[in-house]
Amino acid sequence: MSSQPVLSLDGVEVHFENQRGLMGIGQEPETVRAVDGVTIDIEERDVVSLIGESGCGKTTLGKTCIGLQRPTGGTVEYRGHDMWDVRDGKSDSDLEWDDIRQSLQIIHQDPGASLNPNRRLVSILSEPLRQVSPDLSKGEKRERIYSLLEHVGMNPAADFAERYPHQLSGGEQQRVALCRALLMNPDVILADEAISALDVSLRVEMMDLMLDLQDEFDTSYVFISHDLSNARYFTEHGNGKIGVMYLGQLVESGPAEQLINEPKHPYTEVLRWATPDLSLEQTGDMPMRKIDIPDPIDPPSGCRFHTRCPEAREVCKRETPETYQINGQRAACFRRDESHDYWDSPELVD
Numbered sequence: 001m002s003s004q005p006v007l008s009l010d011g012v013e014v015h016f017e018n019q020r021g022l023m024g025i026g027q028e029p030e031t032v033r034a035v036d037g038v039t040i041d042i043e044e045r046d047v048v049s050l051i052g053e054s055g056c057g058k059t060t061l062g063k064t065c066i067g068l069q070r071p072t073g074g075t076v077e078y079r080g081h082d083m084w085d086v087r088d089g090k091s092d093s094d095l096e097w098d099d100i101r102q103s104l105q106i107i108h109q110d111p112g113a114s115l116n117p118n119r120r121l122v123s124i125l126s127e128p129l130r131q132v133s134p135d136l137s138k139g140e141k142r143e144r145i146y147s148l149l150e151h152v153g154m155n156p157a158a159d160f161a162e163r164y165p166h167q168l169s170g171g172e173q174q175r176v177a178l179c180r181a182l183l184m185n186p187d188v189i190l191a192d193e194a195i196s197a198l199d200v201s202l203r204v205e206m207m208d209l210m211l212d213l214q215d216e217f218d219t220s221y222v223f224i225s226h227d228l229s230n231a232r233y234f235t236e237h238g239n240g241k242i243g244v245m246y247l248g249q250l251v252e253s254g255p256a257e258q259l260i261n262e263p264k265h266p267y268t269e270v271l272r273w274a275t276p277d278l279s280l281e282q283t284g285d286m287p288m289r290k291i292d293i294p295d296p297i298d299p300p301s302g303c304r305f306h307t308r309c310p311e312a313r314e315v316c317k318r319e320t321p322e323t324y325q326i327n328g329q330r331a332a333c334f335r336r337d338e339s340h341d342y343w344d345s346p347e348l349v350d
Contacts, residue, residue: 004080006187006220007042007065007104013073014060014248018297030297034060036248037074039323042188046220047211047240049231049256051271053293057248062190062224066104078103102131105181109193111173115165121149121176122161128183148179151216152209171202175209182213188220195230207234214238229277232256244268247296247304254329264324264331266309303334306348311335315345 014035035057042048042065050058063069064076067083076083078100085091086100108114116124125145129136136144142161149157152175165173174194181189191210195203207230210221221238225231228242235242235256242260243253244267252265260278263269270288272278290308294300300307306316316334324336334342 005041005043005077006046006079008077008080009038009040009061009065009074010077011074012038012061012064012071012076014057014064014069015072032296033248033299034296035064035071036299038245038248038250039074040243040250040253042220042222044187044220045214045218047214047223047235047238048221049223049225049235049240049242050245051225051228051231051242052245054226055293055296056245057296058224058245059192061245062192062222063106065222066106066188066190067101068106102184103187104190105184105186105188106190106192107174107177107181107194109197111177112165112170114177115173117165120162120164121145124165124176125149125161125180125183128180132184144183145179148182151213152179171198171206174198174206178210178213182217182219185217186219188222190222190224192224193226194223196225196227203230204233207237210234211238227277228260228271228275232260232278244271247294247299249304249332250323251305251333252329252331258327258329262329264326264329264336265305265333266311266335267305268331270308303332309348312348313342313345314348315340315342316348 012035016032016034017029018032038061040048050062052058060069064071070084081091081093081095083100086093086095087097122142122145126141129141129144145161146157149160154160154172154175168176195206198206214221223231223234231242241253242256243250244265245251246267252259252263252268259268260272263272266287270286272280273286287310288308289310294304294307302318303312303316303321306312309316321332321334323330323332326336334340
């Protein structure tokens, strides 16, 4: 296994220009800081789960990881090569953009919308094989497709291969989407809320399947979820890490059980408190001062969580915390530094 990460993101920013309505004609567009200064590595056969409230930037970050979204700042490297320098022909590497895109695949939340309703499964799944292994005969393609369908529990494979997407259940459609991604022999698969549309009884089954196939295909997963219990299960069983996002920033990351049982950031404590499926003893009121999420167009100064944080002090309004390393976890919170001015700063008063 290579010691170099498959993907390495350094200070990545993704800012969108948000045009104002009709009343804003002639005004400067507003900037949405969807991702703002995120640094993270995706290793070989890694599992990285991104968790956070809706609008926190986790999907945008995931798409940036696999080259579907160009960053407006920072760098995204694929095996040590700047991905977008390769795309723009500015790299002296022999690596081709098509090779990168082939190696980075996605499974969408709604598999039905990503599968051509007018084509049988054998035709849908033949397309990635045509790109990856153009020399395969028609029979060899069918044999490989049947084998993978059997791997994901779709038996008899020959029968399923002749069906159309609308003849499948939601869980079966998601298995086909997973098959299509794996046929590209990817290094990384982005699973963007890939199990959230499934029945609760099928979610664990699908996560187990993805992890079983990881062993065979040597792929990594970037798993996006709004449900901390799902992220915990997938990450723990995949021996990976959870990344907690808030208003475009990665505020904490670490191994699943460690992060959940010993959270180092107040926002992680909120997510933990709000997820009863974690089977943790929850006592007292929700550990947050306000419910409303600030506007990403005009995020709070200093620590972005300070407007909702019960531990916030005056210094949190003025300064942005660096990321501290604590026993395998990383957290952007002044409370992780016993010598910081935070401890002498007055408590924040609404």
